[in-house]
Amino acid sequence: MSHLQMLSRIPRPLRTLERGMAQSQGWVTRYFKAFCKGFFVAVPVAVTFLDRVACVARVEGASMQPSLNPGGSQSSDVVLLNHWKVRKFEVQRGDIVSLVSPKNPEQKIIKRVIALEGDIVKTIGHKNRYVKVPRGHIWVEGDHHGHSFDSNSFGPVSLGLLHAHATHILWPPERWQKLESVLPPERLPVQSEKESLHGSP
Amino acid sequence: MFFPGSLATTLKIECIVEQTYGPWWQSLHRTMLRGILGKTFRLVGYTIQYACIAHCAFEYVGGVVMCSGPSMEPTIQNSDIVCAENLSRHFYGIQRGDIVIAKSPSDPKSNICKRVIGLEGDKILTSRPSDFFKSHNYVPTGHVWLEGDNLQNSTDSRYYGPVPYGLIRGRIFFKKSCS
Numbered sequence: 001m002s003h004l005q006m007l008s009r010i011p012r013p014l015r016t017l018e019r020g021m022a023q024s025q026g027w028v029t030r031y032f033k034a035f036c037k038g039f040f041v042a043v044p045v046a047v048t049f050l051d052r053v054a055c056v057a058r059v060e061g062a063s064m065q066p067s068l069n070p071g072g073s074q075s076s077d078v079v080l081l082n083h084w085k086v087r088k089f090e091v092q093r094g095d096i097v098s099l100v101s102p103k104n105p106e107q108k109i110i111k112r113v114i115a116l117e118g119d120i121v122k123t124i125g126h127k128n129r130y131v132k133v134p135r136g137h138i139w140v141e142g143d144h145h146g147h148s149f150d151s152n153s154f155g156p157v158s159l160g161l162l163h164a165h166a167t168h169i170l171w172p173p174e175r176w177q178k179l180e181s182v183l184p185p186e187r188l189p190v191q192s193e194k195e196s197l198h199g200s201p
Numbered sequence: 202m203f204f205p206g207s208l209a210t211t212l213k214i215e216c217i218v219e220q221t222y223g224p225w226w227q228s229l230h231r232t233m234l235r236g237i238l239g240k241t242f243r244l245v246g247y248t249i250q251y252a253c254i255a256h257c258a259f260e261y262v263g264g265v266v267m268c269s270g271p272s273m274e275p276t277i278q279n280s281d282i283v284c285a286e287n288l289s290r291h292f293y294g295i296q297r298g299d300i301v302i303a304k305s306p307s308d309p310k311s312n313i314c315k316r317v318i319g320l321e322g323d324k325i326l327t328s329r330p331s332d333f334f335k336s337h338n339y340v341p342t343g344h345v346w347l348e349g350d351n352l353q354n355s356t357d358s359r360y361y362g363p364v365p366y367g368l369i370r371g372r373i374f375f376k377k378s379c380s
Contacts (some may be wrong), residue, residue, distance in 0.1 A: 046252035053262065089309045100367030103343040105293075109372035136307035160368045 022109065041139060055081050057098065059110055063142030063149065067096070067179070068110070068169070078171035079110070079179070081164035089159045091116070091138065093189075094181035096166040099140070102154050108163055111140035112151050114183065118193030125152045136160075141187065240306060263287050266275060266302060268314045272349035272356065276300070277314065284296065285371035295320075295345070295366075300373040303347065312370065315357050317346035321366075345369070362369050 003199060029040055059077045060067045068077050091113050101107040115121045120132050121139050125146075133139050137156035142148025151157060169175050245295035247251050258264065263286035278299070285302050289295050297317055303309045307326065319325045319340045327338040340346050349355025356362060 038253075041250050044257045045250065048253040048256045052256065100365070101343065102365040102367065103341075105343055105366040134307065136305070136309060156367060158304070158306040158309065159364060160306065160309035161365060162309070 036138035049183055050194065052087070053082075053084050055083070055102075055164070057081050057108070062147050063108060063144050064096070065113070065144040065147075075172055077169050077175060079166040080168040080170050082147075082167045083164045085165045085167070086162050089164065091162065092181055094183040096179050096181070097140065098159045098163045098166060099157060102157055102161060102162055103149075109140050109149070110166060111148070112183075113138050114141045114151070114187050115192070117190045118147050119189035120188050120191040123152055126155070127151075131156065138162075143184075222303065229275075256345065259287075261287060262293075264375075266314075270314075270331040271354050272351050273300070273314055273316070274314075274351040274354075276350045282354050282377045283314075283373045284375040284377075285373050289372045290369050290379065295369060295372060300346075301347070302365060302370045303372060305370040308366055312348070313357075314373070315355070317345050318348045318358070319346035321345070333365075342368075343367075 056078060059079055062069060062072060067073075068079070069075075080097075086097070093113055093116060095113045096110065097113055098108050098110045101109045115133050115136050116138055117133050120130055121137070123131055124128060124141075131139070133156045136159050137191050138159060139151045139156050141150045141152065146153075166179055202243060263284065266283055266285050268283055269279055270283050271279055289299070295301060295317060299317050300314065301317055302312050302314050305313045321340050321342045321344055323346065324344045325338050325340055326336055327336050340363050343366050345366055346358045346363050347359045348359065
């Protein structure tokens with residue numbers, strides 16, 4: 001008996017059922033393959049983007065008042081962190097940056113850059129009155145002096161701990177703004193070796 | 202068959218050829234261009250995808266590094282190939298005696314390869330070999346004390362102080378032994 005003759009002997013509903021089952025199995029395999037393909041494309045690209053280009057973070061604490069979190073614990077600002085700008089570790093005085101805390105590597109802190117390498121800073125509450133920032137280090141301070149755990153407590157920080165440059169406030173909507181790189185005049189370094197542009201481009 | 206001498210006939214034939222084959226040439230150019238554009242986009246897409254996978258692998262899993270410098274002799278010679286893994290750093294599993302790769306505190310663009318002598322809270326001999334009086338100090342919180350195995354020829358924590366844990370990139374677990 002030929003194949004076609006055999007096929008013609010199978011009742012009609014069964015043939016349709018078999019075809020349907022084969023189709024649904026193909027559908028499941030195809031869906032699974034597409035999912036795997038998409039997963040292995042989407043996850044690395046998203047992770048790389050968040051690590052290297054930009055990410056978003058919520059600011060907690062009062063160390064940067066009044067620039068960030070002026071409302072205290074009622075409303076926390078959400079800032080845009082730009083990794084791409086600091087990929088070559090180039091920062092200017094007055095930038096608001098996020099860095100890995102030297103005292104607790106699991107935590108990130110957000111502070112303003114006051115002095116670059118080679119500058120001599122007048123400290124507030126540090127054990128030495130004047131500190132020269134060593135090579136490859138920066139001096140960071142929170143805007144709210146006295147309520148800030150910054151270089152006045154732990155000294156100059158290595159540039160390798162730099163995480164990102166905070167460029168904009170994204171939330172709450174009434175506080176949408178670009179964060180300016182301004183240095184309060186009383187915090188200018190006493191003596192600076194490197195000349196840098198004031199303000200951000 | 203036409204007489205090549207006849208200009209009018211040649212022009213007429215050319216017209217017919219252009220009318221018949223003109224759109225064909227145009228469509229061929231279009232598909233060729235689209236094919237090339239499509240191939241370029243696919244190439245760019247694959248490059249981005251593999252670059253991202255490479256970044257994730259080097260950042261979160263580990264990679265192969267070449268160490269240069271005499272500061273870790275005899276354990277690691279100059280120009281040795283070693284394998285480093287980054288999982289210990291993320292799970293805070295670096296122990297005393299591990300050889301780690303870290304960002305240099307004085308130059309963030311270069312890496313250093315040293316051994317962890319002390320973790321936070323440990324009491325460390327901090328004086329330089331040239332000092333007469335020995336001095337001890339405690340490693341502050343969030344920092345580690347790094348020293349090279351070749352103590353005479355190594356710039357390490359004895360010169361630039363304790364290194365913050367956040368500068369550690371990875372831990373070396375395998376060295377390819379060169380003959």
